[in-house]
Amino acid sequence: MRAYYFDNVPGDQRLPHDYVPSRPVAPETLSALNVRFWTIPVEGYEPRVDEVAKERGYKNRDTIDVSKAGMGAIYEEKIKGFFQEHMHEDEEIRYILSGSGFFDVRETPTDAWIRLAVEPGDLLVIPAGIYHRFTLDEADNIRALRLFQDEPKWIPYNRGVDTEANPHRVDYLRSVGVGA
Numbered sequence: 412m413r414a415y416y417f418d419n420v421p422g423d424q425r426l427p428h429d430y431v432p433s434r435p436v437a438p439e440t441l442s443a444l445n446v447r448f449w450t451i452p453v454e455g456y457e458p459r460v461d462e463v464a465k466e467r468g469y470k471n472r473d474t475i476d477v478s479k480a481g482m483g484a485i486y487e488e489k490i491k492g493f494f495q496e497h498m499h500e501d502e503e504i505r506y507i508l509s510g511s512g513f514f515d516v517r518e519t520p521t522d523a524w525i526r527l528a529v530e531p532g533d534l535l536v537i538p539a540g541i542y543h544r545f546t547l548d549e550a551d552n553i554r555a556l557r558l559f560q561d562e563p564k565w566i567p568y569n570r571g572v573d574t575e576a577n578p579h580r581v582d583y584l585r586s587v588g589v590g591a
Protein backbone atom coordinates (compact mmCIF):
# COMPACT_ATOMS: atom_id res chain seq x y z
CA MET A 412 0.00 0.00 0.00
CA ARG A 413 1.37 3.39 -0.99
CA ALA A 414 0.33 6.47 1.03
CA TYR A 415 0.74 10.05 -0.19
CA TYR A 416 -0.91 13.46 0.01
CA PHE A 417 -3.71 14.01 -2.53
CA ASP A 418 -2.92 16.91 -4.88
CA ASN A 419 -6.44 18.47 -4.82
CA VAL A 420 -6.28 19.08 -8.57
CA PRO A 421 -9.79 18.94 -10.06
CA GLY A 422 -10.42 16.13 -12.53
CA ASP A 423 -11.15 12.42 -12.69
CA GLN A 424 -11.12 10.95 -9.16
CA ARG A 425 -9.65 7.74 -10.64
CA LEU A 426 -6.35 9.42 -11.58
CA PRO A 427 -3.52 9.02 -9.05
CA HIS A 428 -3.67 12.69 -7.88
CA ASP A 429 -0.08 12.49 -6.72
CA TYR A 430 1.91 15.72 -6.33
CA VAL A 431 4.99 16.10 -8.57
CA PRO A 432 7.23 15.33 -6.82
CA SER A 433 5.14 12.98 -4.71
CA ARG A 434 4.59 13.82 -1.02
CA PRO A 435 4.72 10.41 0.68
CA VAL A 436 3.02 9.85 4.04
CA ALA A 437 5.01 7.98 6.69
CA PRO A 438 3.53 4.91 8.42
CA GLU A 439 3.81 6.79 11.73
CA THR A 440 1.48 9.47 10.37
CA LEU A 441 -1.13 6.82 9.53
CA SER A 442 -0.68 5.18 12.87
CA ALA A 443 -1.25 8.55 14.63
CA LEU A 444 -4.59 8.76 12.78
CA ASN A 445 -5.45 5.22 13.99
CA VAL A 446 -5.33 3.84 10.45
CA ARG A 447 -3.94 0.28 10.59
CA PHE A 448 -2.64 -1.88 7.74
CA TRP A 449 -0.93 -5.17 7.06
CA THR A 450 0.43 -6.77 3.89
CA ILE A 451 -0.58 -10.42 3.55
CA PRO A 452 0.17 -12.15 0.22
CA VAL A 453 -3.04 -13.30 -1.46
CA GLU A 454 -1.66 -16.78 -2.13
CA GLY A 455 -2.51 -18.72 1.03
CA TYR A 456 -3.84 -15.57 2.77
CA GLU A 457 -6.48 -17.25 4.90
CA PRO A 458 -4.57 -18.27 8.04
CA ARG A 459 -2.94 -14.83 8.39
CA VAL A 460 -6.12 -12.88 7.73
CA ASP A 461 -7.90 -15.21 10.19
CA GLU A 462 -5.26 -14.44 12.78
CA VAL A 463 -5.76 -10.65 12.50
CA ALA A 464 -9.54 -11.16 12.44
CA LYS A 465 -9.42 -13.24 15.61
CA GLU A 466 -7.15 -10.80 17.40
CA ARG A 467 -9.43 -7.85 16.57
CA GLY A 468 -12.76 -9.65 16.98
CA TYR A 469 -13.90 -9.63 13.34
CA LYS A 470 -16.18 -12.64 13.38
CA ASN A 471 -17.83 -12.20 10.00
CA ARG A 472 -16.89 -11.37 6.45
CA ASP A 473 -18.21 -11.19 2.91
CA THR A 474 -16.81 -10.37 -0.51
CA ILE A 475 -17.50 -7.27 -2.56
CA ASP A 476 -16.86 -7.03 -6.27
CA VAL A 477 -16.94 -3.66 -8.00
CA SER A 478 -16.15 -3.40 -11.69
CA LYS A 479 -17.13 -1.45 -14.74
CA ALA A 480 -17.43 -4.69 -16.69
CA GLY A 481 -19.76 -6.27 -14.12
CA MET A 482 -21.97 -3.24 -13.37
CA GLY A 483 -22.52 -1.55 -16.71
CA ALA A 484 -24.46 1.72 -16.76
CA ILE A 485 -24.77 2.21 -12.98
CA TYR A 486 -21.01 1.95 -12.45
CA GLU A 487 -20.17 5.65 -12.93
CA GLU A 488 -22.97 6.75 -10.60
CA LYS A 489 -22.05 4.16 -7.99
CA ILE A 490 -18.40 5.14 -7.79
CA LYS A 491 -19.33 8.82 -7.44
CA GLY A 492 -21.39 7.77 -4.40
CA PHE A 493 -18.42 5.99 -2.79
CA PHE A 494 -16.44 9.21 -3.24
CA GLN A 495 -18.73 11.30 -1.03
CA GLU A 496 -16.84 12.23 2.16
CA HIS A 497 -18.30 10.28 5.10
CA MET A 498 -17.63 8.40 8.33
CA HIS A 499 -19.03 5.25 9.97
CA GLU A 500 -19.82 4.28 13.54
CA ASP A 501 -17.58 1.22 13.21
CA GLU A 502 -14.27 0.35 11.57
CA GLU A 503 -14.21 -0.22 7.81
CA ILE A 504 -11.98 -3.24 7.20
CA ARG A 505 -10.95 -4.34 3.72
CA TYR A 506 -8.62 -7.04 2.43
CA ILE A 507 -7.89 -6.63 -1.27
CA LEU A 508 -8.08 -9.89 -3.23
CA SER A 509 -7.66 -8.50 -6.75
CA GLY A 510 -7.76 -5.22 -8.61
CA SER A 511 -6.90 -1.89 -7.00
CA GLY A 512 -8.30 1.43 -5.84
CA PHE A 513 -7.83 4.46 -3.62
CA PHE A 514 -9.05 5.10 -0.07
CA ASP A 515 -8.68 8.76 0.89
CA VAL A 516 -8.59 9.58 4.61
CA ARG A 517 -8.64 13.03 6.20
CA GLU A 518 -5.64 13.99 8.23
CA THR A 519 -6.42 15.71 11.54
CA PRO A 520 -5.89 18.56 12.31
CA THR A 521 -4.58 19.65 8.85
CA ASP A 522 -7.72 18.44 7.04
CA ALA A 523 -5.49 17.31 4.14
CA TRP A 524 -6.50 14.23 2.14
CA ILE A 525 -4.13 11.29 2.38
CA ARG A 526 -4.50 8.85 -0.52
CA LEU A 527 -3.98 5.15 0.18
CA ALA A 528 -3.35 3.23 -3.04
CA VAL A 529 -4.41 -0.34 -2.27
CA GLU A 530 -3.51 -3.49 -4.17
CA PRO A 531 -3.91 -7.25 -3.68
CA GLY A 532 -2.62 -8.34 -0.29
CA ASP A 533 -3.39 -5.08 1.53
CA LEU A 534 -5.45 -5.37 4.71
CA LEU A 535 -6.65 -1.94 5.79
CA VAL A 536 -8.54 -0.79 8.89
CA ILE A 537 -10.17 2.64 8.64
CA PRO A 538 -11.19 3.66 12.18
CA ALA A 539 -14.73 4.61 13.22
CA GLY A 540 -15.29 8.36 13.08
CA ILE A 541 -12.61 9.28 10.52
CA TYR A 542 -13.75 11.07 7.36
CA HIS A 543 -12.88 9.09 4.25
CA ARG A 544 -13.97 8.19 0.72
CA PHE A 545 -13.18 5.51 -1.84
CA THR A 546 -12.68 5.34 -5.56
CA LEU A 547 -11.55 2.78 -8.05
CA ASP A 548 -8.60 3.73 -10.23
CA GLU A 549 -8.42 3.65 -14.01
CA ALA A 550 -8.31 -0.16 -14.06
CA ASP A 551 -11.98 -0.02 -12.94
CA ASN A 552 -12.11 -3.19 -10.86
CA ILE A 553 -11.60 -4.38 -7.30
CA ARG A 554 -12.53 -7.45 -5.30
CA ALA A 555 -12.19 -7.28 -1.54
CA LEU A 556 -13.16 -9.03 1.67
CA ARG A 557 -15.17 -6.89 4.05
CA LEU A 558 -14.59 -7.95 7.63
CA PHE A 559 -16.84 -6.98 10.53
CA GLN A 560 -17.65 -7.85 14.13
CA ASP A 561 -21.29 -8.87 14.52
CA GLU A 562 -23.61 -6.83 12.36
CA PRO A 563 -22.11 -4.72 9.61
CA LYS A 564 -22.50 -1.01 10.44
CA TRP A 565 -21.89 0.49 7.05
CA ILE A 566 -24.25 3.46 7.16
CA PRO A 567 -22.33 6.42 5.70
CA TYR A 568 -22.69 9.66 7.66
CA ASN A 569 -21.76 12.46 5.31
CA ARG A 570 -19.56 15.21 6.67
CA GLY A 571 -21.61 18.03 8.16
CA VAL A 572 -22.70 19.75 11.36
CA ASP A 573 -24.81 16.81 12.59
CA THR A 574 -22.02 14.31 11.94
CA GLU A 575 -19.55 16.46 13.87
CA ALA A 576 -21.74 15.86 16.94
CA ASN A 577 -21.90 12.07 16.42
CA PRO A 578 -20.39 10.41 19.53
CA HIS A 579 -18.21 8.17 17.31
CA ARG A 580 -16.81 11.27 15.61
CA VAL A 581 -16.19 12.94 18.97
CA ASP A 582 -14.48 9.77 20.28
CA TYR A 583 -12.31 9.58 17.19
CA LEU A 584 -11.14 13.17 17.56
CA ARG A 585 -10.37 12.53 21.20
CA SER A 586 -8.42 9.37 20.29
CA VAL A 587 -6.15 11.35 17.96
CA GLY A 588 -5.65 14.06 20.53
CA VAL A 589 -8.07 16.68 19.21
CA GLY A 590 -11.10 17.91 21.14
CA ALA A 591 -11.93 17.83 24.82
Ligand SMILES: [Fe+2]
Nearest residue numbers: 497499503567
Ligand atom coordinates in the same frame (compact mmCIF):
# COMPACT_ATOMS: atom_id res chain seq x y z
FE1 LIG B 1 -16.86 4.15 4.18
